[in-house]
Amino acid sequence: MDSKRLILFIALSFAIIFFWNKWLETRYPPPPKPAAASAKVTPAGADVPAAAAPGAASAPPDSNRLQSGERVRVRTDLLDVQIDTMGGDLRQVALLKHGMAGDPRKPFLLLTDQGNRTYVAQTGLLGAGLPNHRARFQAGGRDFQLAPGQDALSVRLTTAGPDGVQIAKIYTFRRGQYLVDVKYEIANGSTKPLTASAYYRLLRDGHTENPGFFGAHTFTGPAVYTEAGKFQKADFSALDKGEAEHVKAARNGWVAMIQHYFASAWIASPKGQPAVCGPRDCRYEMKRLSDGLYSVGMIVDLPSIAAGGKFETSVPLYVGPQETRLLDEVAPGFDLIKDYGIFTVFSKPLFWVLDQIHKVVGNWGWAIILLTLLIKAAFYPLASASYRSMARMRKLAPRMEQLKERYGDDKMKFQQAVMEMYKTEKVNPLGGCLPMLVQIPIFIALYWALIAAVELRQAPWMFWIHDLSVKDPYYVLPVLMAISMYVQTLLSPPPPDPMQAKMMKIMPVAFSVFFLFFPAGLVLYYVVNNVLSILQQWWITRQIDREGDAPSSARKKPA
Template sequence: MDTKRLIVFIALSFGILYFWQQYMEKQYPQIKKPAVASSVASASGVAASAVANTTAAPEAGRLAKGQRISVTTDLLQAVIDTNGADLREVKLLKHGDTKDPKKPFTLLQDEGEHIYVAQTGLLGDGLPTHKDQFTSAQTSYQLANGQNELAVRLETVTTAGVKVAKIYTFKRDQYVVDVKYEIVNGSTAPVTASAYYRLIRDGKVENPGMFGTHTFTGPAVYTDEGKFQKVDFTKITKGEAKYVPSAKDGWIAMVQHYFASGWIFSPIEGASVCTPNACRYEMKALPDNMFAVSATIDLPVIAAGQKAEKSVGLYVGPQETKRLKAVAKDFDLVKDYGMFKIFSQPLFAVLQFIHSFVGNWGWSIILVTLLLKAAFFPLASASYRSMAKMRQLAPRMEALKQRHGEDRVKFQQAVMEMYKTEKVNPLGGCLPMLVQIPVFIAFYWMLLAAVELRQAPWQFWIHDLSLPDPFYILPLLMAVSMYVQSTLSPPPPDPMQAKMMKWMPLAFSVFFFFFPAGLVLYWVVNNVLSIAQQYVITKKVEKEIQQAKNS
């Protein structure tokens, strides 16, 4: 098996994977309107009340609306609705829209074809849920220059005289919003209450990858006991969702490509809000292809005339590794590197470290490629020496073919004897390609998952390293580099195979027309370095053989 046969194998593998994905999508299409999944109530009366209240209508795409409160910070443009005092809309000012990068990316929204909101409510006799009306002193808030925090207060009073305030605190350069309940018991009886926090999203799944690959979209729960547990929408619909139902720590999230939201109950800084009682977690399907992930927390009994407070952080933003790590333990797991995480995650760590000095993701990719070539230099050198020796044996191989004619068994025996005599490993030329395969796949998944490279420019015509080259210049350069590299490799003994291999670089480059520009940039630089290395080694081996003949 030589390098060119390995390339054919890779191309066929990609093709098979693509058609398999197409077949599976036809066999198991996404369900448009799943039925409501049954929920399991907790043994306690308060928990049962939580389940009953949080599953009540309206739950789907037609959310009730009240007065809109707009909030603008340095990173976010948010909308809070007085109906439930819910966070209904969030635009990320530092991240461009997919279709129009000049507009901010919309993560949360409560109208249109895409529904995705963050809700909270209180459970107890007469306490406000996500369906009750709140009031606000202002309809517009903006984080001023030099101001580090911005508090938005919404209030309501129950018929029994219990005053409830929900306070959103936005902070400069933060995607974590502090959501605090302030409950003042103005009644004559003690108040027993629970608070629930949930994320509601439609079941639409993006498919940004090539050959059917895509990052995870759906809800997730993290606890120290169960660790990171993500659940597909289809499993929730079928009642097959498996996760730890309660714990004294953790967080819940709704994950999609590049972005995520999450209620944080065990922040990096501060104690878990689930103690002394456990947070109760739940995932369920709702009408109109909607899904919810939620957590319920029991609050201490509030005596008459007393006040209680409960604060929970809400992350709404991009899956930037540094920010995710600062939010909660293992919150960076929402960044989906797929099955090749073992390669992609450390590769991105190195890339991010280099970017901290270079300041450009394109040049960082080039420098990472140089480091990888340096790391595998000894292995590649040994392989290229083997290929150079095989190239010198090409005339003798042709002579053996002529001598044995159609007797392929004797021809193969003679070739293997020649390799043994000349101490040449026929599989040695495959090693550089075998080494590149996991790195190539790791680069692909890294670029697919890394929001840091989304809409990140390199130079010249490349304005987004996460998208294909708009003018296909890099794929064409890759085809040229592959052709040049093939001329340095030993020719196949089979004329038909040799003819096919001449067209292989062009055929293989077609795949790269649709790959992210950052990935093709890596491959082009890698090929150029390989050509230089292979050329030098080939000339050196030729010189050594010539000197051996002359001596």
């Protein structure tokens, strides 16, 4: 009876995984082709705001393609950046400390407008004759590099507005930071007050990547955070249907484009600094544009600038990895961009513990092994009770065969006799399933923690494991896991039915097939966990065997 329940439990687990994968495919479908006639679209070059500030005029619609001027290149210790003088856009950002998926030696391209990809950061001013992202700027140079010992590097772009208005856009890059300060300096050389708004947006195509296997569909798309509305994100497919397009107002928050491991974001309320929105609310918007492009942005209404006066406003732009320690320092709620799926309540604490261990050992592979030891120690009493139950059931196997021969085809009496035997010997027939039940939430939570952790991306362990975030290239760990699972079946009580016994021996091999495509870090956890379970189960079984050749009631004649 216990074997049947175990097999049913395993089958149910596979069913849950299968339907979970199907649900995620429905929840995160690949983006449809951008030709939906029913979709509400806006020209790709159209201005971000739905309505401009009082007295400010909306910029005219653009063509669907980005226009280009000259390129200004900026290199720091972390970033390799290209700024286009057309609009002063940030057109390309390469992350020097992170490699491309196919070639770790090449810096990872986060923002780019090359080939069929469009992912850029744009800013502009709204007001009569003021420069938007189509205005041409002048730069004081074409190549800038952060020198050794230099902590900050500024790149100044200038252009002229109407009636003697002068505008400068200044990018400031700092050593060791993925935050780029973007400042507007506006000098009103006219004879009347100037009213304007500034907009900041991220423009992106609908290209998505869903790495992993069995449900590792990480979110890709725009997100908005405010203290009032909290964290809200929208699938590209939802924007295609017009379901998530909206304009919201708040005096704090941020807008972001999120993808697996990396993100870009305009920050209206940086941590430890006053919000840039001032006395008026910022307006946040995400929407679908034409040609498969999507926009998320915010508008900041600037105070009136008196004739002959000057005004400055700065908004930080984050372009970098979703490293937990970095996200916590950017803005309130910014850590929410790290996608742990629906298991955040378990995955986040698990990763915190893993991160603390890594600070000590300096290697993510050994950190995973030590985390496994901690988890095993935490559940040691529960696992011990379960293994004792399994060891006692194993010793009862000969008596089970005797009862089966005695009652033959009378299953009712056989089951009653078996349950009476369990009651007399104080054995829980379901106790052996308890360790697996305990491991399932830990397994799923750790799975999502490792899937979301850019810290493990291209992080080596030892020997042939050069990247813990992808599958084992030689499948050594999955094979070791299959062997460990098979050993566990040998230590478990043998099923009375020969067919069930064969299935129990086949199940480790069948189950291990799924782990061929899991991240090496996750399989490493499971291999170590199985080895520890085998040692614990072997030791407890040996103790039970030493208690006597048979349980006390076994020496009595069966009724």
